[in-house]
Amino acid sequence: MIIEFGHYALVLALATSILQSLLPVIGAWRGERSLMQSGTTAAITSFALVALSFAVLTYAHVTSDFSVANVWENSHSMIPLLYKYSGVWGNHEGSMLLWLLILTLFSALVAVFGRNLPDTLRANVLGVQAWIATAFSLFILLTSNPFNRLMPAPGEGRDLNPVLQDVGLAIHPPLLYLGYVGFSVCFSFAVAALIDGRIDAAWARWVRPWTLAAWTFLTAGIAMGSYWAYYELGWGGWWFWDPVENASFMPWLAGTALLHSALVMEKREALKIWTVLLAILTFSLSLLGTFLVRSGVLTSVHAFANDPTRGIFILVILVLFIGGALSLFAFRAVRLKAGGLFAPISREGALVYNNLILTTAAATVLTGTLYPLALEALTGAKISVGPPFFNMTFGLLMLPLLLAVPFGPLLAWKRGDLLGAAQRLFAAIGLGLAVALGVFYARYGGPVMAAAGIGLGIYLIAGSLTDLVLRAGIGRLPLATAWARLKGLPRSSFGTTLAHAGVGVTLIGIVAVTAYETETIVEMKPGTTVEAGGFTLRFDGMREGNGPNFTEESAHFDILSGGVVVSDFWSSKRIYTARRMPTTEAGIRTFGTSQLYVSLGDPAPDGAMVIRIWWKPFILCIWGGAVLMMIGGAISLSDRRLRVGVPKKAKPQPKLVLEPAE
Template identity: 70%
Template sequence: MVETGHFALVLAFALALVQSVVPLVGARTGEARLMAAGGPVAIAGFALTALAFAALTAAYVQSDFSVANVWQNSHSLKPMLYKVTGTWGNHEGSMLLWVVILAFFGALVAVFGRNLPATLRANVLAVQGWIGAAFLLFVLATSNPFVRLEPAPFEGRDLNPILQDIGLAIHPPLLYLGYVGFSISFSFAVAALIEGRIDAAWARWVRPWTLAAWVFLTGGIAMGSYWAYYELGWGGFWFWDPVENASFMPWLAGTALLHSAIVMEKRSALKIWTILLAILTFSLSLLGTFLVRSGVLTSVHAFATDPTRGVFILGILVVFIGGSLALFALRAGSLTAGGLFHPISREGALVLNNLFLTTATATVLVGTLYPLVVEAISGDKISVGAPFFNLTFGPLMLPLLLLIPFGPLLAWKRGDVFAVAQRLMAAFGGALLAVLATLLLVDGASVFAALGIGIAVWMVLGALTDLAQKSALGAVPLGVAARRFAGLPRSVFGTALAHMGMGLSVLGIVATVAFEVEHITVMKPGETTEIAGRTLRFEGVAPVQGPNFTETQARFVLMQGGVSRGALISSKRIYTARQMPTTEAGILTRGLSQLYVSLGDETGDGGMVVRIWWKPLVTLIWLGGAVMMAGGAVSLTDRRLRVGAPSRRTRPSAVPSGAKA
């Protein structure tokens, strides 16, 4: 099975070369049969890469330690879930997953893009073939997951204990579906530049693919944040780690691309900007891949790799980013800017949104790469941490968050900002009430926190106002408003949900950062401690034997009014194979808030250092991400956003009576 997987990967590389050349030649020569070859080749390439991935997964499931990758990252006693997820819990396996997802998206274009113009579809598949061939060559030449060991070791070295978690089953696949999904937008952009035809129809074709990638990347970032929050025992949800930034930058650029494509589809405007954003978004995804796998970063997320892999990926970056930007520069002079619109309009609001998002992306990019550039030039090692990003990224986001509710309520082409402000008065009143309630009931000194909560409430109520206005709630009888509400396009609901989800995440971030309570103490069994008006009692410790680890579990009970309100278990583990310790945080959720307990070292008198947090509304951070994903998914079901576009059917001309058919 292992040799079958390796051979399938070689065949997939050969087919990727065919896919990268044959449809392109067909599009240039107008040969329909050559253009049509791209679809079946893309589907076959996906089948072969999926077979290779299945072969590697089978080796992990069977604990085949004759495969070097399995020996380095698995163990016979590891639970089955982690044997499967361990397939992509390493450099080689994760790159194979990357390639499988890339081939999967290419196959989707082949299957669901049949209504695309033949030349555009052929060019898109050819560009996908270029990307696939480059990364398949990278896997085969530098990161082959099927390398054998002779003789085969009796036992494996086990997977990194931090990765032995359900998060590994969810976070990397979602993240890669987002990263790689933007390759379709990139391929559409390069294909349009090759063909020299960019119009509103192109924007309609590319928007569903961009939206799908954005949904997956949103989920991947949110899941990664929560995974780090509960697994590392540090109590934080975002560290501005360089690899976190590497996933955040394509999300920001992809969000700008989505909004830019809307303007292009509706008004045939921002053509040049939309094409450039499509190129830059996937370029940032490639940059993220380079940062994780080149060895230039020291991060909990980064794979330790040798420099030759980094040089290879750097070459891929130069070819695809440099090549696409060079093509863009050649074609930019012949591209028209598109339709005109008044600055005060929905188009103008979307352009302003893009300016803020792209500037924020540039800020994160500079903060991420600056230490690397300084080290490369001078050899000095510096770090750019949270203070820099908070002082630069935060002020850029503040006006954007304030303006978000205005956009959907403005009219196309020319809007009335004063009329929109009047419609948003109820939302403004609710936000002002939230600010006053925070100052009066929570903390009168936390002015900035109160304003942040007011902005979050403003965004949520602004999204609800958009739905109410479009269904004419209050202006027509309730039954009529209900029917209008039910008849609204799904993209309207999707937009409202996405903006509402952003507001919920902002609310969770502000409340957690401003009002969380931290308490570090030494506790012995039977002792209690107070935190945020609550009593936590330490019940005691107990040893536990896991399948491939030993664990010391500490049990705590939350008390209020002398009554138990729930229990949680925090523990410290030692994984047998690697002798690596980990801390498993205990988390007790109460409403939208959480009690978070992390264990420290034992003291000589039988006590234990305990770090405790009370985190108000912290779950809204990730609930908001889920609502944003739901908004994108709802928009994808809109009839107007189906992948592809309806083909025009010509009406058959009438045959005169007596004429021969």
């Protein structure tokens, strides 16, 4: 009965979303305040109903109720409790319910924290959010119902996909969806503003916090997914330009552009048309990513569904929302004013330059991802667009952008001084060149591009710090005065510095591990050793073991330096009992920001084991930089200026009546 209760709550949520999609919009059109305010109640109610439905599905997984088809297909009574929870969204149906939950959560947050918004704008935003929620509620109920029953109920489940039985995959999808779905608010603000006909600096100010929150979550989701693939799949790579990886990366690129464009619009009331278009395109790319993952057109470890009916349904959603929003934009854009003018060399110009490169990069990734699919659909020919294409095109696009990043904050609004900014960056440029030359010398003259890339990363970090140093007056004012000025800077300044510095740290990690990693494939017997990364790795032997729902063979290794054991670790291969599916659990030992990575292969005929060993210098910088970006986003989001909307209407004060003196 509890399961049916969850299903019924989902149906009620659909009905509430339909009301929310109509009443506030009609109220905004007629100017009826009561109808506009109904959107707030409907948004909160819809979230509560979807949360109840999600809680019921979670209960079914935790209690191993195998009468529910979703639980039977994706759970097992013996799996650890954590993976019973993550199994809720470790499948197509549950993940779509999680998508809807986060979508209604954002709608409720707009309803609660958007009370300072103009009534018509808030009503239209909630209405557009409800249009999206209605479409996805219908999609779940008609094609992906997580509450379907099995009669009679099986005695045991089929188990969760073994590669999903990991802490990283318990965290990765919710973070990714918070980013994906968070951009729906930006989309709704854009469509609502086009309907209302009001797009100004205040609109950009309302949009920026939602954009920043979504961007921060999406950064976290992509980084977590990359690290999970690195350590869980046993392949030693951190990014492979997999189409599903690209599906999350494209909205991140567009969202980064939107974040910078909204800043220009807020400060200078410029780039209005472009900012609205970016808000539409960013969420459109999120929807496209959903279609790629859920439609079955892609084969990937990340992809869930392989049902043409679902793919067609999502394709219809794509056409309705993307096509409808772009059509509305085309109709309204001609009536919008372009905004303030500025010189090419200015902070606005630098941000436009940033936008052009980021959107071109997103278009390049989109082309490389969809071209093989389009070619196969039209001609039947199958081709693969892999890392060489993306590395070359994306790398060439990013180089001029990375060189320009530290210049942006040092240029004045409206008209800047490029030579003056370059002079202020003299120390950062010098430090980057010195590090590049040092790396070139230390690595005996090569590779040249690797040394240049690491120098570029140092330049980015130092250039990002330069803005704070100059604004605080460090080095030219007394220390106490400089410290006071530094503390008085807005939090968004620190957030911007951390985010830009994070890009530099990530760049250093990417370049170092790409250029300097070593890979060794050897056959080892107990007692044999091999050199890797300046250490000696000794294979001690194998051990068999059992987990709650798997059996494993583990190899133990000692790590020696100078003949002395400094560390040890295990690497294993597992067979999951229910699915009879093998997985590789890599052995990883960290030394600073570098890692020694060992993956087991198959046994050789003579009894030896095939071992793959990687030394990955500075690889943790890749994800350390992403963490800095996330922290920067969070700090910027806490800036008071991003939490202040339009002023609240002052409450009428009682009139003061003076009584005559006696």
